[in-house]
Amino acid sequence: MELEFRHLRIVIAVADEGSITRAAAALGLSQPSLTSQLQRIEKSLGAPLFERVRTGAVPTAFGRSVLAKARTVVSGMADLRGEPPPVPASGRVxxxxxxxxxxxxxxxxxxxxxxxxxxxxxxxxxxxxxxxxxxxxxxxxxxxxxxxxxxxxxxxxxxxxxxxxxxxxxxxxxxREPQFVAIAEDHPLAAHETIDLVDLADEDWLVDPQEDHGGVGPLRHACRAAGFEPRVNHQISDASSAREFVSTGQCVSLAQPTSTEGRGLVVRPFTGDPIVExxxxxxxxxxxxxxxxxxxxxxxxxxxxxxxxxxxxxxxxxxxxxxxxxx
Structure with missing residues (x-):
């Protein structure tokens, strides 16, 4: 079966109503017809979208993933048609x-x-x-x-x-939210409460290339004001990989001040807050x-x-x- 736009509406209606019976009423379908269509949709996608429970229907983990994509498609289509975003049949905002x-x-x-x-x-x-x-x-x-x-x-x-x-x-x-620096927990500066940016002049830096300016603009500006040019040798978007590079001491990186420490790295403020967002x-x-x-x-x-x-x-x-x- 080829998945169609109307099938996305069925999936969304069942999730929003929490019940196949109520979704069928909202869509103007009979319950057997909707049940049959939902089964064909699940067969086409290769896995159950909902778990049938005593109180109705609850999305599975796979179902939640499909729902997120379905809502994006339906909302996007409404936008193309100049329609307001769809409101769940249950009236939920x-x-x-x-x-x-x-x-x-x-x-x-x-x-x-x-x-x-x-x-x-x-x-x-x-x-x-x-x-x-x-x-x-x-x-x-x-x-x-x-x-x-x-x-x-x-x-x-x-x-x-x-x-x-x-x-x-x-x-x-x-x-004003200051940018902090993430360094390995065994770095010589890890015990400091604050770190002078100039003390990192000899470090390799990691940035996220998907950030605006690649994260490089504000960093270069601050480093130049401190008297050196940063060596930006690593550009990594994946957070897990970035943490591995920093925690093993291969580089340092800017970090949100609310970042969680541990697993080999610490997050410290710069002296004087040279980079602020x-x-x-x-x-x-x-x-x-x-x-x-x-x-x-x-x-x-x-x-x-x-x-x-x-x-x-x-x-x-x-x-x-x-x-x-x-x-």
Whole structure:
């Protein structure tokens, strides 16, 4: 069987309704007909999409993967037709949220659900948040502009900001977030509370080529101000591989201050904060979630991860601040 657009709608309806019976009613089909079609879809894909349980139907791990792709296709088609993004038949609000890789978005989704319940009442269906990560802020903002994302949490290096994107609104969440450095735990500087950038003049550096400027622009600027040219010998996007190179002492790299230490590496602040970025919330009107509520969720989530790194917890206590809430 060749998979068709209508089959994606069936899969999404079953997931949103949590029941084949309710999905059939929402789609105007009989239950036997929908069950038969779903079985053919699963046979075509080669694995079950849903686990049949006493309370209805729950997506399998494979089903969740297929659902993420199906929602992207259906939303993209709606955008091409100039239609509003599809709303789950259950009436549950759906938010497509983008951002940079790291722990923040996971905490945002949890905090957003709590704030939404407080605003709408405990009996209101919790919002469904679909997440897309990309190390490039420009790429994420382009997806928001195109309507493929509703909102995003992005970072901008101060002095290397991404130009404003037409149709995309932005608000600052964290005005100043310092870049830290990741080094091997047995590095001679690992015992220091802060590290002078000039003390790393003889090190090889690792950058993520998918970041805006390849991560190189702000690094080169700061190193040149310190009197040396950095040796950028490794360009690696995979986080696991990057950690292996740093933890074995082959190079050092810039790191988010909320990065988790351990498994052979430590994350330390630079003396004087020579490389600083900003954390923003970006969104496209109309946004399925009130931007004021979303901004608060990002603020709360950020505060929740500050203490994941002891060095950053100390830095934040002395110099950290959040932007004012949206009015």
């Amino acid at each position: 759906e938010l497509r949220l983008g951002g940079f890789p790291g722990p923040l978005l996971s905490v945002v989704t949890t905090r957003l659900a709590d704030l939404y319940a407080q605003q709408q009442g405990p009996d209101a269906p919790r919002p469904s948040v679909l997440v897309h990560t990309d190390p490039s802020a420009a790429a994420v903002l382009a997806r928001v502009k195109a309507g493929r994302l509703d909102a995003a949490v992005v970072i901008d290096y101060l002095g290397f900001e991404i130009p404003a994107v037409e149709g995309v609104r932005r608000a600052v969440v964290v005005p 900003r954390v923003d919330l970006a969104w496209r009107d109309p946004c399925p979630i009130d931007p004021v509520l979303l901004h608060q969720a990002v603020r709360d989530a950020y505060l929740a991860i500050v203490d994941r790194n002891t060095s950053y917890s100390r830095w934040w206590a002395a110099r950290g601040a959040l932007a004012d809430p949206l009015a």
